[in-house]
Amino acid sequence: MKKENDHGKHKYGMVIDIDKCTGCGTCMVACAAENNVSVRADQSDKERTITWMRLYKISNGKPFPHTEISYIPRPCMHCDHHPPCVSVCVATATKLDFNTGIVSQIYTRCIGCRYCQAACPYGARYFNWWDAYFPKKKGLDRYLTPEVSPRMRGVVEKCTFCHHRFMRAKTVAYAEDRREIEEDEYITACTEACPAQAITFGDLNNPDHEVARLIKHPFTFRLLERIGTEPKVYYHSSRDWVRKLADNFLPGEYTPVVNQTWAEEEWSTKPGRDEF
Amino acid sequence: MKDSVNSSKKTADKDGDTAPPGGLFPRWMKIDILAQDVGFFVLGLIGALVVGWIIFPAVLYSKHVQPINFNHALHLDSEKVDGVEGETKAEKCLFCHSFRDDGTFTGIPRLEKCTECHDDPESPLGETPEEKAFMAEYVADEKEIPWFVYSKQPDCVYFSHIAHVKMGEIDCETCHGNFADNEKLPIYEENRLTGYSRDIWGKRISGIYWNKEYSDRMKMDDCARCHTEKGQEQNNACFVCHK
Numbered sequence: 001m002k003k004e005n006d007h008g009k010h011k012y013g014m015v016i017d018i019d020k021c022t023g024c025g026t027c028m029v030a031c032a033a034e035n036n037v038s039v040r041a042d043q044s045d046k047e048r049t050i051t052w053m054r055l056y057k058i059s060n061g062k063p064f065p066h067t068e069i070s071y072i073p074r075p076c077m078h079c080d081h082h083p084p085c086v087s088v089c090v091a092t093a094t095k096l097d098f099n100t101g102i103v104s105q106i107y108t109r110c111i112g113c114r115y116c117q118a119a120c121p122y123g124a125r126y127f128n129w130w131d132a133y134f135p136k137k138k139g140l141d142r143y144l145t146p147e148v149s150p151r152m153r154g155v156v157e158k159c160t161f162c163h164h165r166f167m168r169a170k171t172v173a174y175a176e177d178r179r180e181i182e183e184d185e186y187i188t189a190c191t192e193a194c195p196a197q198a199i200t201f202g203d204l205n206n207p208d209h210e211v212a213r214l215i216k217h218p219f220t221f222r223l224l225e226r227i228g229t230e231p232k233v234y235y236h237s238s239r240d241w242v243r244k245l246a247d248n249f250l251p252g253e254y255t256p257v258v259n260q261t262w263a264e265e266e267w268s269t270k271p272g273r274d275e276f
Numbered sequence: 277m278k279d280s281v282n283s284s285k286k287t288a289d290k291d292g293d294t295a296p297p298g299g300l301f302p303r304w305m306k307i308d309i310l311a312q313d314v315g316f317f318v319l320g321l322i323g324a325l326v327v328g329w330i331i332f333p334a335v336l337y338s339k340h341v342q343p344i345n346f347n348h349a350l351h352l353d354s355e356k357v358d359g360v361e362g363e364t365k366a367e368k369c370l371f372c373h374s375f376r377d378d379g380t381f382t383g384i385p386r387l388e389k390c391t392e393c394h395d396d397p398e399s400p401l402g403e404t405p406e407e408k409a410f411m412a413e414y415v416a417d418e419k420e421i422p423w424f425v426y427s428k429q430p431d432c433v434y435f436s437h438i439a440h441v442k443m444g445e446i447d448c449e450t451c452h453g454n455f456a457d458n459e460k461l462p463i464y465e466e467n468r469l470t471g472y473s474r475d476i477w478g479k480r481i482s483g484i485y486w487n488k489e490y491s492d493r494m495k496m497d498d499c500a501r502c503h504t505e506k507g508q509e510q511n512n513a514c515f516v517c518h519k
Contacts, residue, residue: 097514098513099513100515104514104515104518106518107432108430108432149431149519150431163515163519164434164519167434167436167519171380171436172379173379174379174438174439174442174443175377175378175379175442179443
């Protein structure tokens with residue numbers, strides 16, 4: 001098969017450190033606010049809640065003194081080469097942009113058949129059962145991002161890696177007579193908001209970017225890696241039971257990972273909160 | 277009518293396929309009836325075209341006159357207006373339709389740009405009645421002018437002016453048409469169904485343009501065609517122009 005994405009210039013992706021994630025949910029709130037996710041009259045109906053970024057709670061299932069809880073933040077994985085949602089889309093409403101590695105979703109083109117929702121192994125796609133609704137005079141209309149168009153009833157939406165921030169960064173670069181953008185100029189809203197700094201965002205194709213280094217760590221893994229979707233969202237955990245939950249391993253299939261090459265201080269060179 | 281049919285039958289029986297005296301075609305071809313049919317078809321076609329190309333657009337688009345008849349030609353005269361300078365037309369346009377520091381485009385300037393020169397409502401700079409009306413109505417009350425925007429795109433469209441004008445070195449008029457020499461603002465036509473400006477769809481119903489230098493429309497196909505012609509196919513990716 002043709003591998004168009006191999007010729008791409010950028011390949012944006014993120015590394016999420018599960019050991020740092022506290023499960024506070026700031027990424028979910030920041031994402032919804034940034035991307036104009038609509039509110040509903042009945043927000044308690046969680047089956048139809050739209051969460052581009054969603055936290056999954058996992059546990060090692062052991063009784064009290066040995067219980068461990070972790071959280072997996074799940075944006076769209078922006079699968080490489082052949083995303084399952086792209087190949088099933090009958091309207092070409094979703095496509096993989098081989099220049100950025102971002103899977104796009106065009107709401108005005110979507111016909112709402114929800115094939116992509118069924119095809120996505122990560123449940124990252126959401127259907128709009130109602131028109132976008134932002135009650136006026138309650139302040140909700142004031143936080144809207146003008147660069148993100150609200151969705152109409154009957155279309156599917158998903159995380160876009162805050163693509164409008166990429167366009168904004170490019171516009172700033174053009175104003176300053178540059179064609180390329182720096183690593184810190186384009187990061188997603190969840191990356192910016194995470195108080196634990198568990199998320200690192202950057203260009204996986206650029207060896208100068210932090211993410212390109214972090215994905216080489218033996219403790220870095222991806223969700224459902226064996227089905228071949230090649231997600232651009234990577235996770236990191238030093239605990240074996242977390243890594244074991246990332247895929248549907250049959251008994252005896254999972255082999256524990258041993259880190260012999262990386263020292264602990266090598267893992268992340270990101271400055272801590274107090275160094276800012 | 278009856279007689280002619282009978283007589284034609286008789287001649288057909290007698291002479292077979294030979295042409296009757298005084299006619300080019302044999303009678304059995306029934307050219308008169310065929311001509312009648314073609315005539316009705318042409319008439320129907322013309323009627324349909326008149327309805328589709330003239331009457332329907334006239335009904336579909338509501339016409340609006342701009343609140344102030346801004347004279348672009350006058351304001352681009354660097355002898356009359358201080359600061360409108362530059363070798364290219366685009367540089368002159370940028371005096372009012374400027375970029376912000378972060379590269380975003382201001383579009384149609386707000387009143388404060390006008391009042392940089394037209395600061396005193398009591399003393400107009402020119403002699404046109406249009407300026408007096410503008411002074412009395414908007415400058416005196418510090419009210420923004422509710423312009424109709426010819427090039428307003430649907431909400432799902434993202435367009436970066438700086439990428440095209442500065443980095444791509446494309447003239448303003450390539451997409452917007454020649455506004456610089458306009459002494460009068462054209463009438464704004466709004467689609468009654470979609471609410472969009474007619475300048476997005478284009479004035480020419482047939483959609484055929486022999487002169488590809490300028491375009492009077494701004495549809496997705498036009499963006500894609502230009503990207504492809506200039507060898508920028510990668511910019512035809514969905515998220516480059518959609519948001």
